[in-house]
Amino acid sequence: MSTEPADLADLAGLTRRWAEGWAASRRMSVAERPDGVLIVDVGDDKRRAELLLVEPDDATLAAVGAEVVAAGDLWVSVMTAPDSEPVVPPGLVALAARDALMVRTPVHDGTAPDPCVRLVDDGDRLLATVAGEGDVRIAAQGQVGLVGTDVVFDRIGTDAAHRRRGLGTLVMTALAEHAARRGGVEGLLVATTDGQALYERLGWRSVGRFTTSAVRPSVSARTP
Missing domain, CATH: 3.40.630.30 (Gcn5-related N-acetyltransferase (GNAT))
Structure with missing residues (x-):
């Protein structure tokens, strides 16, 4: 996979930008808590909200894990460097451990759209x-x-x-x-393992590892 290292500030900024666009796509809201965790108000039965963390320290990871366990209807996604191992908070189960944050600039390569x-x-x-x-x-x-x-x-x-x-x-x-x-100008997406090859062929590159966890195994809400 084509990867591009990102420093912590860049990764945090890209994660926030992705979250804001994801929220716009699905008519959700996103906010940053005092502890720096982004919270997206998903509002469905299995996932009331999703918490987003970027390269968290052990204390933050443990605190968020305990919060998700107590709530039962929260998911947490952790963004780390592209080649890192999946990061799962204590007490949770990984729903998707090999998703990738990918970017493309410019977003369009000049190809004309198909009328179909x-x-x-x-x-x-x-x-x-x-x-x-x-x-x-x-x-x-x-x-x-x-x-x-x-x-x-x-x-x-x-x-x-x-x-x-x-x-x-x-x-x-x-x-x-x-x-x-x-x-x-710039395209962003979170791709499952099934979708990453397609996006690479279209000129996208991976800039982060995206690991999503919850209390119980479930079906990922993201599609390739």
């Missing part, structure tokens, strides 16, 4: 879909949150019956092209 992609401009977010065939209404989809010049990609996915046709790339291209016309 339907795009909706919804203010601070963009939504893209490709129509399916037969009983499948949507073959591929994705969205981005727009914050300043940042473009945060989210929920990029392809229906199982429509994979290996390049539809994910078409969705990414359409979103990037429209975001660039809206003033977007």
